[in-house]
Amino acid sequence: MQDINIKITDREGKTHDIVAPTDMSMNLMEVVRSYELAEEGTIGICGGMAMCASCQCYIKSNHELPEMTDDEDAMLAEAFYVEDNSRLGCQIQITPALNGLEVELAPES
Amino acid sequence: MITTDILIIGAGPTGLFTIFEAGLLKLKCHLIDALPQPGGQCSEIYPKKPIYDIPAYPEILAGDLTAKLLEQTKQFEPGFTLGERAETIDKQEDGSFIVTTNKGTKHHAKVVAIAGGLGSFEPRKPQIENLAKFEDNGVEYIIKEPELYRDKKVVISGGGDSALDWAIFLADVASEVTLIHRRNEFRGALDSVEKAQELKNLGKINIITPAEVKGLLGNEKVTGVIVEKKGEDGFIIDTDHFIPLFGLSPKLGPIANWGLEIEKNAIKVNNALDYQTNIPGIYAIGDVNTYPGKLKLILCGFHEATLMCQSAYKKIFPDKKYVMKYTTVGGVQGFDGTKKEAPKAVIKAIQ
Numbered sequence: 001m002q003d004i005n006i007k008i009t010d011r012e013g014k015t016h017d018i019v020a021p022t023d024m025s026m027n028l029m030e031v032v033r034s035y036e037l038a039e040e041g042t043i044g045i046c047g048g049m050a051m052c053a054s055c056q057c058y059i060k061s062n063h064e065l066p067e068m069t070d071d072e073d074a075m076l077a078e079a080f081y082v083e084d085n086s087r088l089g090c091q092i093q094i095t096p097a098l099n100g101l102e103v104e105l106a107p108e109s
Numbered sequence: 110m111i112t113t114d115i116l117i118i119g120a121g122p123t124g125l126f127t128i129f130e131a132g133l134l135k136l137k138c139h140l141i142d143a144l145p146q147p148g149g150q151c152s153e154i155y156p157k158k159p160i161y162d163i164p165a166y167p168e169i170l171a172g173d174l175t176a177k178l179l180e181q182t183k184q185f186e187p188g189f190t191l192g193e194r195a196e197t198i199d200k201q202e203d204g205s206f207i208v209t210t211n212k213g214t215k216h217h218a219k220v221v222a223i224a225g226g227l228g229s230f231e232p233r234k235p236q237i238e239n240l241a242k243f244e245d246n247g248v249e250y251i252i253k254e255p256e257l258y259r260d261k262k263v264v265i266s267g268g269g270d271s272a273l274d275w276a277i278f279l280a281d282v283a284s285e286v287t288l289i290h291r292r293n294e295f296r297g298a299l300d301s302v303e304k305a306q307e308l309k310n311l312g313k314i315n316i317i318t319p320a321e322v323k324g325l326l327g328n329e330k331v332t333g334v335i336v337e338k339k340g341e342d343g344f345i346i347d348t349d350h351f352i353p354l355f356g357l358s359p360k361l362g363p364i365a366n367w368g369l370e371i372e373k374n375a376i377k378v379n380n381a382l383d384y385q386t387n388i389p390g391i392y393a394i395g396d397v398n399t400y401p402g403k404l405k406l407i408l409c410g411f412h413e414a415t416l417m418c419q420s421a422y423k424k425i426f427p428d429k430k431y432v433m434k435y436t437t438v439g440g441v442q443g444f445d446g447t448k449k450e451a452p453k454a455v456i457k458a459i460q
Contacts, residue, residue, distance in 0.1 A: 041374025
């Protein structure tokens with residue numbers, strides 16, 4: 001088993017250093033939920049289908065991320081508070097390459 | 110006043126299956142849902158997505174699951190109040206409840222089952238400072254009556270199906286239609302995208318991209334919107350209506366104020382027994398409830414609905430003796446006079 005370290009800044013601005021497993025086929029949204037860094041019912045509403053943008057986050061580090069699918073791209077086109085570094089957490093799988101990733105959760109909308 | 114035995118708030122899969130389990134106990138159900146169609150998230154968010162963990166269905170589309178649940182429950186003749194949101198609840202002296210919707214429709218029931226999922230679907234509102242001030246005074250999030258826009262100027266913003274479809278529809282109704290989207294690309298059915306292109310070429314709708322509505326003008330009513338194209342100064346478009354169409358998102362809403370114990374945006378229930386809330390006679394089942402070990406799965410909602418109906422029966426008929434019957438043995442007797450039952454074997458000598 002291999003764990004990676006991630007820094008996640010929650011919606012109140014508090015930064016958490018957390019450890020995420022790479023062998024549980026988890027995505028970033030699920031990691032946030034497993035550590036309860038955002039209130040239940042305010043994140044991952046669609047369950048991880050890139051259909052609600054409740055897991056939008058800003059990528060603060062220079063990691064190479066999986067390419068955006070058309071679904072994610074279209075969802076971000078409809079979402080609010082979108083910045084150039086916005087991604088949907090549910091579309092980012094936790095892999096060893098993401099060790100040291102820094103992200104901030106977008107406001108609830 | 111609509112009267113029923115069990116009033117179900119939420120017409121998603123859990124709410125729909127409750128009709129069946131209640132029907133086996135000869136209890137009538139009526140459902141309220143804020144969406145205009147039954148199915149909840151399954152029909153609103155992901156009708157074309159497959160589900161793989163419905164027992165006995167290796168794969169079923171969410172939309173098909175809704176259709177099958179409706180088919181399974183139809184002989185129990187459920188009532189529906191759709192497109193209305195349950196707003197208030199009043200407990201009567203006899204222990205029954207009156208639930209009133211945002212449109213004033215009243216429902217009287219012996220038992221209330223909240224199967225509200227993540228809450229009622231509300232329009233997502235863009236971040237424009239004075240948006241709320243103009244609600245119903247030129248700002249509408251849902252188009253209810255297209256004739257309202259007859260010979261008026263309309264600005265629609267959004268890039269999905271509903272923005273495209275309404276821009277196309279209103280092109281023949283309104284005097285001027287402007288569609289504004291943050292991207293150059295629209296996400297919609299191919300027909301809609303092509304039709305919008307055609308109308309743009311004919312000069313019947315204006316399309317401004319990539320741009321956003323950043324402000325609203327007017328005193329009491331909307332008279333114009335401030336539009337910003339990326340990297341350029343804002344400009345004004347005169348309009349009578351601004352219609353932001355950014356989809357729907359679920360909010361727990363008014364049921365959060367019913368005096369129920371809430372934890373993690375969900376309603377706490379007694380899972381050791383019958384999924385009743387802290388208010389006797391009000392149950393919460395499916396994704397809307399929480400208890401230790403809760404899983405938000407459709408199949409768990411079905412189980413919760415089944416136990417809840419047994420408890421509701423005892424509550425409504427405290428003195429009646431009852432034992433659970435298998436449908437294979439007892440069949441299914443509908444309120445519409447139909448009866449489904451296993452074919453009887455014949456006993457006959459073969460000569």
